[in-house]
Amino acid sequence: MTDTIFALSSGHGRAGVAVVRVSGTYLQKLFKQIINHKSEIINRHAYLADLIDADSNIIDRAIAIYFAAPNSFTGEDVVEFHVHGSNAVIQKLFDCLRSHGARMAEPGEFTRRAFDNGKMDLVEVDGLCALLDSRTDAQRRAALRSAAGADSVVYENWRLQMIEIAAYSAAMLDYPSDELPANIGETLVARTQKLHDEISNVLARSAAARAVRSGFNIALVGPVNAGKSSLFNRLVGESRAIVSDIPGTTRDVVSAEIDIDGYLVRLSDTAGLRDATDEIEKIGIEKTNAEIENADLVLRVFPSFGGVDAPRGADGVVYPGADREIIVYNKCDLNVGAHTCAPGREYAPLRVSALTSEGIPELLYAIKQRVHEMLDGAESDVVVNARAKELLEEAANELKIINHKSEILNPDIFAEHVNRAADAIGRILGVIGADEIMDATFGQLCLGK
Numbered sequence: 001m002t003d004t005i006f007a008l009s010s011g012h013g014r015a016g017v018a019v020v021r022v023s024g025t026y027l028q029k030l031f032k033q034i035i036n037h038k039s040e041i042i043n044r045h046a047y048l049a050d051l052i053d054a055d056s057n058i059i060d061r062a063i064a065i066y067f068a069a070p071n072s073f074t075g076e077d078v079v080e081f082h083v084h085g086s087n088a089v090i091q092k093l094f095d096c097l098r099s100h101g102a103r104m105a106e107p108g109e110f111t112r113r114a115f116d117n118g119k120m121d122l123v124e125v126d127g128l129c130a131l132l133d134s135r136t137d138a139q140r141r142a143a144l145r146s147a148a149g150a151d152s153v154v155y156e157n158w159r160l161q162m163i164e165i166a167a168y169s170a171a172m173l174d175y176p177s178d179e180l181p182a183n184i185g186e187t188l189v190a191r192t193q194k195l196h197d198e199i200s201n202v203l204a205r206s207a208a209a210r211a212v213r214s215g216f217n218i219a220l221v222g223p224v225n226a227g228k229s230s231l232f233n234r235l236v237g238e239s240r241a242i243v244s245d246i247p248g249t250t251r252d253v254v255s256a257e258i259d260i261d262g263y264l265v266r267l268s269d270t271a272g273l274r275d276a277t278d279e280i281e282k283i284g285i286e287k288t289n290a291e292i293e294n295a296d297l298v299l300r301v302f303p304s305f306g307g308v309d310a311p312r313g314a315d316g317v318v319y320p321g322a323d324r325e326i327i328v329y330n331k332c333d334l335n336v337g338a339h340t341c342a343p344g345r346e347y348a349p350l351r352v353s354a355l356t357s358e359g360i361p362e363l364l365y366a367i368k369q370r371v372h373e374m375l376d377g378a379e380s381d382v383v384v385n386a387r388a389k390e391l392l393e394e395a396a397n398e399l400k401i402i403n404h405k406s407e408i409l410n411p412d413i414f415a416e417h418v419n420r421a422a423d424a425i426g427r428i429l430g431v432i433g434a435d436e437i438m439d440a441t442f443g444q445l446c447l448g449k
Helices: 029-033 087-099 109-116 122-134 135-146 148-172 183-203 204-215 228-236 279-292 358-376 386-400 411-429 435-442
Strands: 006-007 015-024 046-052 060-067 077-085 217-221 256-262 263-269 298-304 325-330
Touching: 006 087, 006 109, 006 122, 006 256, 015 087, 015 109, 015 183, 029 060, 029 077, 060 087, 077 087, 077 217, 077 256, 087 358, 109 122, 109 263, 122 135, 122 148, 122 411, 135 204, 135 263, 148 183, 148 358, 183 204, 183 386, 183 411, 204 263, 217 228, 217 358, 228 256, 228 263, 228 298, 228 358, 256 358, 325 358, 386 435
Parallel strands: 217 263, 217 298, 298 325
Antiparallel strands: 006 015, 015 077, 046 060, 060 077, 256 263
């Protein structure tokens, strides 16, 4: 028998209604005593009742619901009390539950019990974590898809196919060829190649799926005194970064988040790039290079006047940035001359003024285009976090090193590699896993989940 646990499942602070969740074994007695109910309890029925403590004092008039095992969130008996959201009421109910032998739940303990009782797998738990953290509509859609089990279906389908392939491969050693399906070797190789390609495709799209869940990262980089901080403040819509005419003002990375058409976008203002002698400025430039490495899009900002130019081609013409860059000439209010760009290039440099807002709508439109190009449709992709990515790469490598020929040369070795790939997928789901992975996953959740 497990401990009976309880926690506040709704938000903290003064509110109209607070939900206190209880989970454990055989909670009917506790439920009847607290709501002072004498007859049979109806499963999933909402009771309006006075909640009573051990001394028969009324705690609150509330809604109480009993969910019988195994058809509950945790797979155990679950009780929910919907009380008035005052701290005094909540604490008094907690004291009452403690008097019945219950204890406060640890963070994520309700979800851990759901996992242990087969109500969720680790992929669904990851999705639930993301859903609780979601701040934009795209994040909500992607997380809800994972939490509802769509990603788990993909992973489990792969795992079952691998188990079947390994079983047939092992059978090739034990059964004569006339008792096995025709062309069994070629069929198993083809199925293995198909699985490898599907996993590789998910890995190739993982950056987009990650950006939907965690945010699309944009770094503003460029030489000192290019007006990056002013441009950052203009894009964010508030004064977040220090602005000064003194070169090298920005020493650290300043970040802010904005919502672009339902996608979370994280903007980072960085230290100006130059040959620095100041040790602090050197650290800032190192952080700038790290932001560039991690960015989904780089806004490479140059001043529109004298001294500093964008990189030029051999013909002397200014070239636009790479696919993950937008070149921006800032301070165009100080210089009416226009820079030229290579004809026929898809992404031309943009001229803006952070001071007057000239060109800012066009820059925002260009950013939106890049965000949509990368992320549209990605919320329906399999979401791959860092843990899953490592295990997917392991599975793909096991399938890749198999000798892909028209037939299996060594069925025993073939089966071993496919089994290892299946184990990697199993660890993603939590079918096979270490305790430290479980603890880290459930530790992300709050009390009441």
